[in-house]
Amino acid sequence: MPDTTKDRKAHLLDTLKRAILTQDIRPGADLDEAQLSEDFALSRTPLREVLRELAGLGYVELRANRGARVSEMSHTTLRDFFLAAPMIYGAILRLAALNATPTQIAALKAAQEDFRAALRKGSTTNRTLANNRFHEITGEMAGNIYLLPSFHRLLIDHARISMTFYRPVTPAMAESVSEASQQHDAIIAAIEARDEATAAQLAEDHWNLSRNQIEMFVMPAGMGQPLGTLPRSTSA
Amino acid sequence: MPDTTKDRKAHLLDTLKRAILTQDIRPGADLDEAQLSEDFALSRTPLREVLRELAGLGYVELRANRGARVSEMSHTTLRDFFLAAPMIYGAILRLAALNATPTQIAALKAAQEDFRAALRKGSTTNRTLANNRFHEITGEMAGNIYLLPSFHRLLIDHARISMTFYRPVTPAMAESVSEASQQHDAIIAAIEARDEATAAQLAEDHWNLSRNQIEMFVMPAGMGQPLGTLPRSTSA
DNA sequence: GATTTACAAATTGTATGCAATATGTATTTT
DNA sequence: AAAATACATATTGCATACAATTTGTAAATC
Numbered sequence: 296m297p298d299t300t301k302d303r304k305a306h307l308l309d310t311l312k313r314a315i316l317t318q319d320i321r322p323g324a325d326l327d328e329a330q331l332s333e334d335f336a337l338s339r340t341p342l343r344e345v346l347r348e349l350a351g352l353g354y355v356e357l358r359a360n361r362g363a364r365v366s367e368m369s370h371t372t373l374r375d376f377f378l379a380a381p382m383i384y385g386a387i388l389r390l391a392a393l394n395a396t397p398t399q400i401a402a403l404k405a406a407q408e409d410f411r412a413a414l415r416k417g418s419t420t421n422r423t424l425a426n427n428r429f430h431e432i433t434g435e436m437a438g439n440i441y442l443l444p445s446f447h448r449l450l451i452d453h454a455r456i457s458m459t460f461y462r463p464v465t466p467a468m469a470e471s472v473s474e475a476s477q478q479h480d481a482i483i484a485a486i487e488a489r490d491e492a493t494a495a496q497l498a499e500d501h502w503n504l505s506r507n508q509i510e511m512f513v514m515p516a517g518m519g520q521p522l523g524t525l526p527r528s529t530s531a
Numbered sequence: 532m533p534d535t536t537k538d539r540k541a542h543l544l545d546t547l548k549r550a551i552l553t554q555d556i557r558p559g560a561d562l563d564e565a566q567l568s569e570d571f572a573l574s575r576t577p578l579r580e581v582l583r584e585l586a587g588l589g590y591v592e593l594r595a596n597r598g599a600r601v602s603e604m605s606h607t608t609l610r611d612f613f614l615a616a617p618m619i620y621g622a623i624l625r626l627a628a629l630n631a632t633p634t635q636i637a638a639l640k641a642a643q644e645d646f647r648a649a650l651r652k653g654s655t656t657n658r659t660l661a662n663n664r665f666h667e668i669t670g671e672m673a674g675n676i677y678l679l680p681s682f683h684r685l686l687i688d689h690a691r692i693s694m695t696f697y698r699p700v701t702p703a704m705a706e707s708v709s710e711a712s713q714q715h716d717a718i719i720a721a722i723e724a725r726d727e728a729t730a731a732q733l734a735e736d737h738w739n740l741s742r743n744q745i746e747m748f749v750m751p752a753g754m755g756q757p758l759g760t761l762p763r764s765t766s767a
Numbered sequence: 768g769a770t771t772t773a774c775a776a777a778t779t780g781t782a783t784g785c786a787a788t789a790t791g792t793a794t795t796t797t
Numbered sequence: 798a799a800a801a802t803a804c805a806t807a808t809t810g811c812a813t814a815c816a817a818t819t820t821g822t823a824a825a826t827c
Binding site: 301340343344347348350351352353359372375376378379380382383386390439440441442443444445446447448449452 | 576579680
């Protein structure tokens, strides 16, 4: 197996993408040029080109004279995310239903198989990456160059958020994940039937489910501890 | 006035953006590293970084071992464009109406003044760039990081298409351009009134107008020559 | 003792020489 | 003469040395 600089560059790109999607490298983390340069046996010139490419795709942010850092996830991110996602994804699935080729449909089915396998016996990382791949393929099916840039940015943060909610800690959440898988099956069926209306509806359902999953995390039920039983720092 | 490499880089970036938006550099044109490097007094390293940044923004495409070229406009581009534009722009204007700050509204009014001035006495290039600026500001107002990538790509091709239809050759087209300006005024009013529904409706109207303008170019009325008067290559 | 200033170390940015790849031209072969 | 091959030229990609900027630390000043 040849190991050209081209290969090492591709490997670096792929590795960083995965690490960012899976939160192995956290949002806001600094990327050290010298370190990466050594780890991947690349000089700084091609390394920096990879970082610029990742910046263009939305994985990292470049600050002048201050290096690259992984794109942040601020407190406004989730709101912006769920405002944009249903619309973009609705359009993507609608177009996917119209334009999908048999080859792409086969690829989507294969991706869904991988996703199911990951749900059965995979890690949270496996689940997230398999889910990401499934959605990527729907983007390829849609094939609209104007929608893809935003769609890909959504998928990046979708994956990063997923790293939280594909690690179910309550029965209700496990149920949600299973339901997501069933929705994927319905999406495949709608695309295969060229049923754009159903595909668009499923997109909305899918994101509503995601939003509910996140709500279970962000707004848990509380500890059920009556306030009166807690010690007070100041006397009543 | 200082002339650091940083300034020259910024100048190069800005110049290339403008040249591409105005079609001074045509879609598909090759960019010569050596030439640009000389013209802008930059070594090839920072030059290539600028090209990669432009690639991330959608202005150019990079091909391995074969240099950069300006993004193509294929025959499927217009269709993809008008499928995506009303939706994205509707969402942008809706969010702009919700989130615009007084400073941004003032900037939008100033941009509209520039646009009107360009319509009165500016070149096609002036009109295109002024219109582009107007729309850019609405994107800033919306401020949704997931919508902006697609929005910016739409604006690039909107400008490039505009270079055709802001050069009116018939009274009907001149009328269209004037109507576009009036729609800009209505958009400002809707944003200022925080009227998201009207803003979204105006976005749709605005793109319908654009589509009509383009139809006038792509499907002209013909030369009015009756077929029967033309010579035939084969006898009847 | 807190703030400012000067300096040192580390990191990022640029230039240039060299290597690898692609392209065009001339020569050879059939 | 047409096709194939070998070679020369041009262009792109990478590595490394050097310059510029930022950041951390210590001394100096108030």
